[in-house]
Amino acid sequence: MVKVAAEEDGGAAVVVREFHEDRDRAAVERLECACEVGPSGGKLCLFTDLLGDPLCRVRHSPAYLMLVAEASGGPLGGAAEVVGVVRGCVKTVACGRGKLFSKVAYLLGLRVSPGHRRRGIGRRLVERMEEWFRQMGAEYAYVATDRDNEPSVLLFTQRCGYAKFRTPSVLVHPVFRHDLSPSRSGRVAVVELAPREAELLYRERFADVEFFPRDIHAVLSNPLSLGTFLAVPGSAARSWRGVEAFLAAPPGSWAVASVWNCKDAFRLEVRGAPRLWRAAARATRAADRALSPWLLRVPSVPNLFEPFGMHFLYGLGGAGGDAPRMARALCRHAHNLARRAGARVVATEVGACDPLRAGVPHWPKLGAEDLWCMKRLADGYGGGALGDWTKAPPGASIFVDPREF
Structure with missing residues (x-):
């Protein structure tokens, strides 16, 4: 289980906790609807509808978790509101050198409500998910984001300690x-x-x-x-x-x-x-x-x-x-x-x-x-002889x- 963490955000307590399907499904769907996926400014924006299953993008992985950030009503009271969400999964993959395998975690589906951005909620969600990654024995964590999504790139590379790793293209x-x-x-x-x-x-x-x-x-x-x-x-x-x-x-x-x-x-x-x-x-x-x-x-x-x-x-x-x-x-x-x-x-x-x-x-x-960004969570990648995978040059594919x- 993931520990519940609460912090103050402009007078309202923000709690990061595990997603509960019956309790949170509708709120997460509303949050997803409020967050378009993809860059704007002349490019196409894709909106994703998860067909009523917020866990669909990780449910088929060996180990997975979904977290939500919930804000209280603040000093004036009111109902709590889901203002952020993130998904993560852990699996074993090839490192691309000599058929070596490593346990890695993948972070995806990070969303923060437009009205609650720039308050550190995204960083808190990432850090709480990384705690679970370490509990699961993951040696590395990686995340994919649009290369032109500057706020997302800055969040991971400057605030969360990820390094730019690979630059694939979605065709x-x-x-x-x-x-x-x-x-x-x-x-x-x-x-x-x-x-x-x-x-x-x-x-x-x-x-x-x-x-x-x-x-x-x-x-x-x-x-x-x-x-x-x-x-x-x-x-x-x-x-x-x-x-x-x-x-x-x-x-x-x-x-x-x-x-x-x-x-x-x-x-x-x-x-x-x-x-x-x-x-x-x-x-x-x-x-x-x-x-x-x-x-x-x-x-x-x-x-x-x-x-x-x-x-x-x-x-x-x-x-x-x-x-x-x-x-x-x-x-x-x-x-x-x-x-x-x-x-x-x-x-x-x-x-x-x-x-x-x-x-x-x-x-x-x-x-x-x-843009794929990667972070080293623990020693791995062949016990040190081959070094840190985050610094390895890219292969052909x-x-x-x-x-x-």
Whole structure:
């Protein structure tokens, strides 16, 4: 259990305590509605609706916790109010060097009511969560924030002791009204892997990728995981003999990715878009409907200005000079799965130096540039011989756990 901490805030006591679902669900939902996610100032703002489950973004992790900050009515009395919230989870992941694993904590979903910001509530929530992280034996804590969100970056790097660590990008592609061909030439084929085959492939080829989760089997067998797909040359698909044979003699180029159903966990909504953008999006949909009988397919923009669902592409990786083209085939296949499921966008997150990034189709206006910040909580990362992971240079790629996206 997390200790309850109370401090004075302008005459009102602010208590940081554990979230109680029956008691706090409605208050947290109101707080989430008051806090838009994403930068403003000309960029798109995404509002997140957690579909009535405030714990959805951590519930599937091995160990998780949610805290709320509750303010009393102050000197004049009145009902207590939930003014802040944060979520956290703990798991074991690869450090990216020599297949070493470390116990790390992930901090996400930090929100403070607009009327109670700049009072230290966010810092108190972070510090209280870090106490629980240490109790759980975590060696490191990390957090993802938008690179342009200056208040958030300053909170973590200047007030909470986190260091800037990695700069991945969230790449988002809209889902059109029609399917996309995974390979126009037919020289690339997509093979679906069973969860056991996917686990074998990931453990064999990804165990030294930063943040690769040791419990990958739990991720792949989760009901929200919709499948793992391998893109290979057409000749390799025609002679497919299973993943063991593939690992023994892989083709010169290949790519793999899995699909996660965020649509049944939370919904998004674009807010703050100019009227011109909305009109242009409607025009593309109208043109697509009008021209589709003649097979003149227009890349129409789905309606993102009301709540919509998303599929997330995770575990994206591969090898060979043609891997980006293989990755493009996987993204187009994921697009078709999302279209049939009613999701309106497909997203993935890739490292700044990932060579497969060139093969991921995306619309820059819908994406974001992330900043991952990390803090060392205890000695780890191989017992000191390899030093502090927070100071390690980046690798070619990272593994983004879909349970935390």
